[in-house]
Amino acid sequence: MAATSIKNLKEFSTSNDRFEGAHTLCPGCAHSMIVRELMNCTDDNLVIATNTGCLEVSTAVYPFTSWDTSWIHIGFENAATAASGAEAMYKARKRKGSLKDNDASVKFVAFGGDGSTYDIGFQWLSGAVERGHDFTYICLDNENYANTGGQRSSATPIGATTTTAQAGSHSYGKKEKKKDMIAIMAAHGAPYVAQLAPNKWKSMAKGFQKALETEGPCFINTVSACCTEWKFDPKDTIGITDLATDSLIFPIYEIIDGHELNILYRPKNVIKVEDYLAAQGRYKHLFKPEYKHVIEQIQKDVDKQWEMLQRREEARI
Amino acid sequence: MAEKYDLQEREVWDGNFAASQALRQAQVDVVAAYPITPSTPIVENYGSYVANGYIDGEFVMVESEHGAMSGCVGASAAGGRVATATSSQGFALMTEVLYQASGMRLPIVLTVVNRALASPLNVRGDHSDMYLGRDSGWIQLDCFNAQEAYDMTLCAFKIGENHDVRLPVMVHQDGFITSHTAQNVYPLKDEVAYGFVGDFKPVDDMLDFSRPVTYGAQTEEDWHFEHKARQHKALMDSRSIIDDVFAQFKEISGREYKRVETYMMEDAEVAIVALGTTVETCIVAARELRKEEGIKAGIVAPRCFRPFPFDKIRDALGNVKAIACLDRSSPGGAMGALFNEVSAAIYTTNARPLVTNFIYGLGGRDFSIAEAKRIFKEQKAHADAGKITTDIQQFSGLRGPHLGFFQTKRS
Numbered sequence: 013m014a015a016t017s018i019k020n021l022k023e024f025s026t027s028n029d030r031f032e033g034a035h036t037l038c039p040g041c042a043h044s045m046i047v048r049e050l051m052n053c054t055d056d057n058l059v060i061a062t063n064t065g066c067l068e069v070s071t072a073v074y075p076f077t078s079w080d081t082s083w084i085h086i087g088f089e090n091a092a093t094a095a096s097g098a099e100a101m102y103k104a105r106k107r108k109g110s111l112k113d114n115d116a117s118v119k120f121v122a123f124g125g126d127g128s129t130y131d132i133g134f135q136w137l138s139g140a141v142e143r144g145h146d147f148t149y150i151c152l153d154n155e156n157y158a159n160t161g162g163q164r165s166s167a168t169p170i171g172a173t174t175t176t177a178q179a180g181s182h183s184y185g186k187k188e189k190k191k192d193m194i195a196i197m198a199a200h201g202a203p204y205v206a207q208l209a210p211n212k213w214k215s216m217a218k219g220f221q222k223a224l225e226t227e228g229p230c231f232i233n234t235v236s237a238c239c240t241e242w243k244f245d246p247k248d249t250i251g252i253t254d255l256a257t258d259s260l261i262f263p264i265y266e267i268i269d270g271h272e273l274n275i276l277y278r279p280k281n282v283i284k285v286e287d288y289l290a291a292q293g294r295y296k297h298l299f300k301p302e303y304k305h306v307i308e309q310i311q312k313d314v315d316k317q318w319e320m321l322q323r324r325e326e327a328r329i
Numbered sequence: 330m331a332e333k334y335d336l337q338e339r340e341v342w343d344g345n346f347a348a349s350q351a352l353r354q355a356q357v358d359v360v361a362a363y364p365i366t367p368s369t370p371i372v373e374n375y376g377s378y379v380a381n382g383y384i385d386g387e388f389v390m391v392e393s394e395h396g397a398m399s400g401c402v403g404a405s406a407a408g409g410r411v412a413t414a415t416s417s418q419g420f421a422l423m424t425e426v427l428y429q430a431s432g433m434r435l436p437i438v439l440t441v442v443n444r445a446l447a448s449p450l451n452v453r454g455d456h457s458d459m460y461l462g463r464d465s466g467w468i469q470l471d472c473f474n475a476q477e478a479y480d481m482t483l484c485a486f487k488i489g490e491n492h493d494v495r496l497p498v499m500v501h502q503d504g505f506i507t508s509h510t511a512q513n514v515y516p517l518k519d520e521v522a523y524g525f526v527g528d529f530k531p532v533d534d535m536l537d538f539s540r541p542v543t544y545g546a547q548t549e550e551d552w553h554f555e556h557k558a559r560q561h562k563a564l565m566d567s568r569s570i571i572d573d574v575f576a577q578f579k580e581i582s583g584r585e586y587k588r589v590e591t592y593m594m595e596d597a598e599v600a601i602v603a604l605g606t607t608v609e610t611c612i613v614a615a616r617e618l619r620k621e622e623g624i625k626a627g628i629v630a631p632r633c634f635r636p637f638p639f640d641k642i643r644d645a646l647g648n649v650k651a652i653a654c655l656d657r658s659s660p661g662g663a664m665g666a667l668f669n670e671v672s673a674a675i676y677t678t679n680a681r682p683l684v685t686n687f688i689y690g691l692g693g694r695d696f697s698i699a700e701a702k703r704i705f706k707e708q709k710a711h712a713d714a715g716k717i718t719t720d721i722q723q724f725s726g727l728r729g730p731h732l733g734f735f736q737t738k739r740s
Contacts (some may be wrong), residue, residue: 016719029641043677057538059407059535059536061403067491068547069547072543072545072546072547073546073548073549074546074547074548074552074556075552077543079541079543080541081538081541082535082536082538082541082542083541083542083543083544084402084403084406084535084543084544084545085424085544085545085546086399086402086403086426086429086545087399087425087429088398089395090395090399090426093391093396093399093400093403094399094400094402094403094406095403096389096403097359097389097398097399097400097401097402097403097404097405097406097407098403098404098406098407098535098536099403099409100359100361100387100389100400101358101359101387101403101404101405101406101407101408101409101411101536102383102536103405104358104359104386104387104408104409105358105388105408105409105536108358108385108386109387110358110409110528110529112534112536112537112538112539113537113538113539116536116538118536118538123349126472135392135393135396135401136392136393136395136396138392139392139393142392143389143390143391198410214681
């Protein structure tokens, strides 16, 4: 593993530019920050598989590509399996000595949005993790199907309005709570599972490095603020992400070997979820008096989850 | 290094065993697979080779057929030899990825043990799955017995991996009738088989880091059409390479294959066009009819279903008077696919023989020699009358009242 230095942000951000700036992601989209951080945190060769979604459609439109590394997209659901297949081929060819460079160090990474991770690609991800392939799956979680215009996914939180779970005169938006993918992936016994955020760039880079260093299937859920569908000013991406991590709606933590939980970021001043919600257009309707109970419910859920994470960390089991 | 597997000059294998032995001999780098009746024994046999040291490659048992083909695509793009097996519902589930595999020009070999598609659920052999794949951009080779299932699987690697082809290849055998019937098979020695298939030579290798590659890009109306046209051209151009591979295979095995197989066609007056094991049934029927009733019956069988051998079919059928095209797949509100394609081919000849369509054998309904004879005799009646005297499309071997559609307007 050739980890790159992550002491200095300016140096780090330009250390190993294998993801071209020329792509068509929305200005202010956090996807490119996360992808660049992953690619900059290692000097190893990378084979990257990507599910259909914002990242894919914005980075490989023929005859252009943003990827200065091996990259494959098959369909909406199967990046984990594409990475599995490539990893299996690597093992076979290394054993047979048929690689172009048999000593080259390589890491296998799959990217998916929350739609392809939590919903349509769930089975493919579960299968690849159960089989124990040596790869890292990174979910770029922007809590909706942003590529197709902002429909609800099972990662969309309660109370958010989306085009298919709309707020209206009879609705406060999505009625169901977000699926807990981190717990599900930890329950697979994956050796390294984490939730990370690009505003905490050092912990994110360290988490990525840890996942790449760890042998076996690793899963990382990353918070990817979506200015287009969350409805905030593109210049505020990191600011919104700060509100997300400091309100603990997106706690930053890791789970090792399915049980050892470590909280990676403890906000000095925990802010109310209300402040996070108020900064985004997708929650605007919740501030009507009749939906006050939804905000209260979200705060209660966040408090409960934080309590659970702290107790699990303390218990060391 | 893989253990040596002892083979006799003559083995008694079923089609599944034959296919799995061909996969072993080709020294496949990655098999990503999922079990489904009746192709399950292919992956079970392969699993036993892995467990007993006969395989140096990776064997990845995935969580679905969609996953199997997805794993094959990832593996193939990573620059090695790849194969899998499936049938029926599993084939249907992997259909999305079949198109992606061919669009990315990945030479994956898929052994398909043909089986009906539900509903109603049915595990027996018909050609519904083979027909489902016909527009997927794969080369499709059709086998009539276990020996051919072995031979065509070896040929499939050599055809698909040819740098002038670079296309995935399906090798079809009939569920149960071929896959589960033990027959004499004459295998090649391991070194002869591997020598024929040859080492895999990667193109656009994802594991060659000196030259990064992007697989599965997006193209819209500006470039998509050109990509699909090139893919179609590659399929059309593969015809001569398939012929070359068959010629090379004859040199090492003595067994001769053609993109269109013909039997007793030299003087045939009537013919059946069919696929799979039905071909052998029709051969027996034609021999008997020639002896018993003097009917000059012949058989034309596309060995290569895709690319469809339009010109060879036309050549083979140019001199007959009446033809029955047998489709073992529910046509879903149309004429059978073989009927449509054969009719289109011979329509471009001056002779334009009479053509009828039989839908038969769905869900493993037995197709007997007597049934083949009846169809031949009906063609003889058409030939003698100089016109089609029955419905153009008929269901053959169906319980209950006759089912048929459309009458001729030719006088």
